[in-house]
Amino acid sequence: MTDDCAVVWFRRDLRLDDNPAWAAATAAHGAVLALFVLDPRLVGPSGPARRDRLFGDLRALQKRLRDHGGDLLVRTGDPVEVIPATAQEFSAGTVYVNLDVSPFAVVRDAAVRQALDTHGVGWNGQWGTLAHPPGAVRTAAGGLSQVFTPFHKVWARTPWTPWPIGGDATVLAISDESIPSGGPYPFVADQHGSAAQPGELGAGARLLAAADRADRYGDERNTPSIHGTSELSADLKFGTISPRTAAQVIGESTPGRAALVRQLAWRDWYAHLLHATPALVHSPMKPQYAAITWLDDDAGFLAWTEGRTGFPFVDAGMRQLRATGWMHNRVRMVTASFLVKNLLVDWRRGEAYFRHVLVDGDTPQNVGNWQWVAGTGPDASPYNRIFNPVLQGQRFDPEGAYIRTWVPELAGLDAASIHEPWAAGPLDLAAAGFTLGVDYPSPIVDLRESRQRALATYEAVRPGR
DNA sequence: TTTTGAGTTGTTCGA
């Protein structure tokens, strides 16, 4: 052993279990220093939900390390300065990290690695943020599949590359800055007891709860008024659970479980795509769509963010997001489709807003899903998919329970009129004590016209015209 | 090389 101390630089892997960077460091060195850098460039743009989630998970990680006789060292600044300085201060010979695919992280890590190199400090990168590392899931031709299903087939049959086994290094009991207090730890509404706790101990309980209902996932995943999804997105974002542990605990013994694990393949796929093509954060995966003329509809965009478009299912989702930092997946698709297709606002504006506000806001996932919805990215469908927000609401929230929760001014309407109050008879509305345009906005756009407008706009840039 | 099969999450129209 050439050096007896190593730094483990935590970023979005805030756990000790099933963490290959942590394991590799504790196996190879006599002592490890656990470090987190509060980078204002990351913390600043985070909405309150994600920031509070981060602070809660950091405190939980610190508590866990203290229980082991160590501590978490938290420092504020630019990692390109903080990491080499800290490594030198503690005579560490190697810095261990779990790698991340976002272009910001890739550029940052390259700069840090170069700075460490000039000081003779080594770098050990692991892929503990994903089930399979980028490049490990290939088509027969050796490339990265541009269609999900063939990717998933290979993903599911490819054995996991083994992660290092941890050792018994001493964890240094060093801390100086305190973790900012922030607000209460945000979690998805129905979690109680230990499942409401921050960090990996809470995440373990949340994972067990998700596994308990996973058999029903196929039936319940699209109903936003119930807890039918895993609700693990923020745990995966901050790494309080390992995607491999999640896949193992959920298992594949029933169709619902297999469908839920399949979602982890989507997560890997979007990360692999961004890793291969960093420009996806701003450029369409299908290049012809760079020529689309989007509308600068500032009033429409503002109405969308504030949940007052006049479309109850859309507004319910946008208000849930604003209030909690989280939105049900089905509603994310519908609200995103409404912005891009019905308002013809550039998907990048919506992507930026979601990424700011979401508790789980994660560049590869957010960009991949927005490009999918916008039709500029990885959707294998041969037709132009435009969601009808009224039909989607009637199909997935038939009684209007979700709408009533988040748009209380509509709560008095019956299930028949709550999805399209403008179509209800004036007497029905009056009976509910409700005036359209006063108590709740009239629709800000005509669905049929805006649909035709979107089709024409996309058609105009189709290749071969 | 050419061909063939298949593709997360849809909507509308007309019988």
Place this chain on the structure above:
DNA sequence: GTCGAACAACTCAAA
């Protein structure tokens, strides 16, 4: 109201 076909109709991966 229900059902099946049509719809803005293509691209990728594998054989």
